[in-house]
Amino acid sequence: MLAEYKMAGKEEGGQEGGRGTRWIIGVDTGGTFTDTVLLGSRGEMFYSKVPTTPRNLSIGIIDSLHRLAEDNRLKMEDVLSSTEKFAHGTTATVNAMIQRRGARVGLIVTKGFRDHLIIMRGSRAVGVPQGEKLQFARVSKPVPIVPYSFTEEVTERVDYSGKEIVPLNLAEAEAAVKRLLEKGAESICVSFLWSFKNPRHELEVKRIVEKISPQTFVTTGSELFPVIGEYERTATAAVNSYLSPILKRYVYALQDELGKVGFKNPFLLMQSTGGLIPGTEAPYLAASTLNSGLAAGVIASQYLGQLLGYDNIITADMGGTSFEIGIISEGVSLMSRKPLSPRGGPYTSRYTLLVPSVDITAMGSGGGSISWLDGEALRVGPTSAGADPGPACYGRGGTDPTVTDADLILGFLNPEFFLGGRMKVDPELSKKAILDKIAKPLGLDLVDAAKGIYDVVNSQMADFTRKVTIERGYDPRDFMLFVYGGAGPVHCGAFGIELGARGILVPGSGFAAAHSALGVAISDLKSFSIQTKQLAMPIDPKEVLSIFEDLEEKAVSQLLKWGVDRSQITIARSIDMRYRRQVNALNVPVKGGSAEAASDSTTFISEICQAFETRYEALYGANTKYTEAGIEMVNFIVEGYGRQWRPQITKHEASKEGDDDDDPRGAAKSRRQAFFGKSNDFQETMIYDGVRLRSGMKIRGPAIIEFEGTTVVVQPDQSARVDEYLNLVLERG
DSSP states (O other), rough: OOTTSSSSSHHHTTTTTTTOOOOOEEEEOSSSSSEEEETTTTTTTEEEEEEEOOOOOOHHHHHHHHHHHHTOOHHHHHHHHHHHEEEEEEHHHHHHHHHHOOOOEEEETTTTOOOHHHHHHTTTTTTTHHHHHHGGGOOOOOOOOSGGEEEEOOOOEEESSSSSEOOHHHHHHHHHHHHHHHOOSEEEEEEEETTTTTOOHHHHHHHHHHHHHHHHHEEEHHHHHHOHHHHHHHHHHHHHHHHHHHHHHHHHHHHHHHHHHHHSSSOOEETTTSSSSEEGGGGEEEEEEEHHHHHHHHHHHHHHHHHOOOHHHHHHHHOOEEEEEEEEEEEEEEEEEBOOOOOOOOOOOOOOOOOOOOOEEESSSSTTEEEETTTTEEEEEEEOTTTTTTSGOOOOOSSSSSHEEEEEEHSOOOSSSSSGTSSSHHHHHHHHIIIIIIIIIHTOOHHHHHHHHHHHHHHHHHHHHHHHHTTTOOOGGSEEEEEEESSSSHHHHHHHHHHOEEEEEGGGGGGGHHHHHHHHHOOOEEEEEEEEEEEEOOOOOOOOOHHHHHHHHHHHHHHHHHTTTTTGGEEEEEEEEETTOSSSOOEEEEOSSGGGGGGGGHHHHHHHHHHHHHHHHHHTTTOOOOOOOOOOEEEEEEEEOOOOOOOOOOOOOOTTTTTTOGGGEEEEEEEEEEEETTTTTTEEEEEEGGOOOTTTEESSSEEEOOOOOOEEEOTTTTTEEEEEOOOOEEEOO
């Protein structure tokens, strides 16, 4: 598929013109489709979209590379040999977590604290949707990823200050390691009390494991995330050990497959933090890759927002399986450390982790979300038909009606142009599924049932987006809505209006379908270091700066190890802060950071505290701050960015007044009947070829704009304006 950000891209990126081009490849493997973006040093931007291959994700990735080369008259071997950066966002770890096919983990803890993962934080409702919390008697805790029989206790104790109270019993530790290995443990996790203050005991046990079984992977809580909170630290380390062997096999298998088709360099893997890490390093930080693909779409939106001058953005990614919301405020994406999304029934992944992640909140509303009846109430999701068997119209054996089936019946999707005509879909199968399971049981006709599915999923997404933003202290009316994913542009005109956002933007030239892959491609390498140090007011600024300097040294050393030039490294600092005696903390960015910042101690510390209280009131409401309680700093965080080369997106000037180039009739391709709620009937609707749109064109609704990977539906009371980067901006009127 050719995305004509650069109109001459096909000729310049072709077999002849592509010689001498430097390439970047970004791949996002999702639940339904695998998206790949190819960026060239001359401004070329191509993408492909192929079905994901769940049984072996590498197959879908290689298929997408072949598709890119075939569509754009390129030799894949030539492209890969000239590729300077191959970056990948994967679902390998999150799938392993959901499906419970990680490694057998042995856990070693302080004697008397064997129940860390069982007790959790005492609440059975961690990560459970609000509706399920009300059914308290039915809520159960997730099945532990470490069986109780694989948990060993060892005599040792360190106090809150890091002082050794009870020495480590080396004989017990060695015996515990041997028992776990004899039971079949494939990896070991070591997590002792207060180890973030003094990691010596954990490191001694790690050395014992490495001596007895050098091939066994070991995670220590103090090395992974030296942060207060014994449950969270233990859960994060256990998840890391659970996923590491799986990710290691995946990384090396993919590297081998890429080598067979001509890519000889190490590839990079996306982290949940929104930054890249060398693939060979990723298994040691496996827990940080759980939301890698989701984070990439927010990073791409942040980059695009910088180009266009949008500081406040709500990102909405509607793919085949789910609908995910992210927030960019004042040009910075929100970050969080929170429970994993609850999915998978009794094997749900509901552990609270310390892994920093781009703040993404997801719900089960995607193109493949199944519509069903709860009595006489129509529901959509959260269960998805996925890639296999997929929606009923795919003809792969699926019989449940999905959102995609409803979109097809309503005329929004062209059955002859699904995935650019490469994938055949059958509307008759959609009709049968909707009639049999929705329309007939409710006494509706086919169109009313399909319209019901469309309306329900749109209302769900609008309500969900409003809830996510308002709960974080943001008014969606102050934000632009960036919509992407294969299914998002079909629905954004409807749910965006209901949400009341400032405007709606669909990334240009069909790249909405591969927006997350673009985010992977343009991301930088990123390291992360954190330390718990509880400081209460009055706080010495020199101590704050000293902590940051130590953390910065660690972050920079990591990036240098990964081959980043020192001149390309930038640093971001932040502090988790709270009022005294509170449990939860808010993350506050810290500006400056040089030794000179401490010259005026009153200003340096007061500005940080003022930023905390401003954020506190934005989140919890006006006049909720309580300065008299005292403010304390808890965790100090440094993020290091290794800036990577990225091609420039070509900017297109709008046609001059009087030219005919801004007339959208040149992009018109056909007409067809489509159903719009405004008229509550089918209307003859103009269909436009998306790749023929030019900067400055304006299309009035109702209209449908078709790209090979997605379709944009413009509602009757909207218009779509093509901006200088060929993005579509949907506006009222």
